[in-house]
Amino acid sequence: MTPYRSGFIAVVGRPNVGKSTLINALAGEKIVITTAKPQTTRQRIRVILTTPTAQIILYDTPGLHKPQHKLGEEMNKVALNTLELADAVLWLTDATQPMGKGDQWVFQKLQNFSGQVLVAVNKIDLVSSFDPQKFFADVQGQDWPVIQISALTGLGITELIKSLESLFPTGPQYYPEEMLTDQPESIIISDLIREGIINQTDQEVPHSVAVVVEEIKDRPVSKRGSSHLMIYIRATILVERDSQKKIVIGRGGKRLKEIGTAGRKTLEEYLGAPVYLDLWVKTRKDWRDSLSVLRELGYVEKP
Numbered sequence: 001m002t003p004y005r006s007g008f009i010a011v012v013g014r015p016n017v018g019k020s021t022l023i024n025a026l027a028g029e030k031i032v033i034t035t036a037k038p039q040t041t042r043q044r045i046r047v048i049l050t051t052p053t054a055q056i057i058l059y060d061t062p063g064l065h066k067p068q069h070k071l072g073e074e075m076n077k078v079a080l081n082t083l084e085l086a087d088a089v090l091w092l093t094d095a096t097q098p099m100g101k102g103d104q105w106v107f108q109k110l111q112n113f114s115g116q117v118l119v120a121v122n123k124i125d126l127v128s129s130f131d132p133q134k135f136f137a138d139v140q141g142q143d144w145p146v147i148q149i150s151a152l153t154g155l156g157i158t159e160l161i162k163s164l165e166s167l168f169p170t171g172p173q174y175y176p177e178e179m180l181t182d183q184p185e186s187i188i189i190s191d192l193i194r195e196g197i198i199n200q201t202d203q204e205v206p207h208s209v210a211v212v213v214e215e216i217k218d219r220p221v222s223k224r225g226s227s228h229l230m231i232y233i234r235a236t237i238l239v240e241r242d243s244q245k246k247i248v249i250g251r252g253g254k255r256l257k258e259i260g261t262a263g264r265k266t267l268e269e270y271l272g273a274p275v276y277l278d279l280w281v282k283t284r285k286d287w288r289d290s291l292s293v294l295r296e297l298g299y300v301e302k303p
Contacts, residue, residue: 005168061078
């Protein structure tokens with residue numbers, strides 16, 4: 001009988017290498033948000049992958065980067081603190097980019113990690129050939145195994161899961177088989193709304209946006225003699241400057257309406273029920289450099 005294995009894996013890498021896309025591919029459905037812009041993930045998100053022979057608990061982490069504000073500093077802390085929680089590390093890199101300072105910085109941080117490290121080279125579908133030895137020319141003396149994948153197309157994902165399972169000793173099933181994440185629903189909802197804002201606003205706005213879910217409740221709706229429940233969600237979009245607020249709202253409220261329409265459709269797919277999305281926009285000057293606001297938003301980890 002094959003022994004059951006389980007363990008915790010930190011998924012790390014520099015921004016925009018495809019960590020969240022990979023997490024969703026492994027989970028088999030959308031659990032974390034993905035955009036083309038870097039630094040989309042701001043918090044550690046635990047995603048549970050259960051197979052017939054193992055339970056793999058994945059920590060999706062913010063991309064390790066040179067911080068420009070306190071939010072960036074806290075994001076790096078979250079990613080690095082995750083190493084203390086993990087039994088193993090999956091270091092995700094980008095086949096389309098040469099190893100740069102960001103990769104070197106991640107590599108240096110992994111030197112103090114006592115567990116096993118598996119390197120996954122993502123976006124392999126976008127290159128004609130890939131030479132792992134050339135890629136790791138600056139990472140000498142390491143015998144970390146390397147696997148080539150495409151989180152977008154699914155290439156190498158089955159092999160990756162088997163490799164992840166092999167990193168663990170025998171262990172229990174920590175979570176119910178049907179459970180995919182222990183992330184609070186309000187956090188998932190706020191991230192899904194923020195994803196829509198990032199995809200629909202100008203370059204200067206995405207990183208300056210936060211979403212706070214103020215209220216979630218069921219509302220009975222009656223129509224033509226029948227009644228059903230609709231989920232009412234009230235959320236506040238925070239920006240740092242009044243000029244950004246104008247961009248998010250748009251002329252005559254057009255853009256905010258578009259964000260609301262797209263957000264409602266996404267949330268209905270996620271929640272499996274009709275949604276009424278009530279969005280408000282507020283300016284909180286330089287909130288990314290305010291520790292009090294970052295704590296309020298849940299971006300500062302408790303010691």
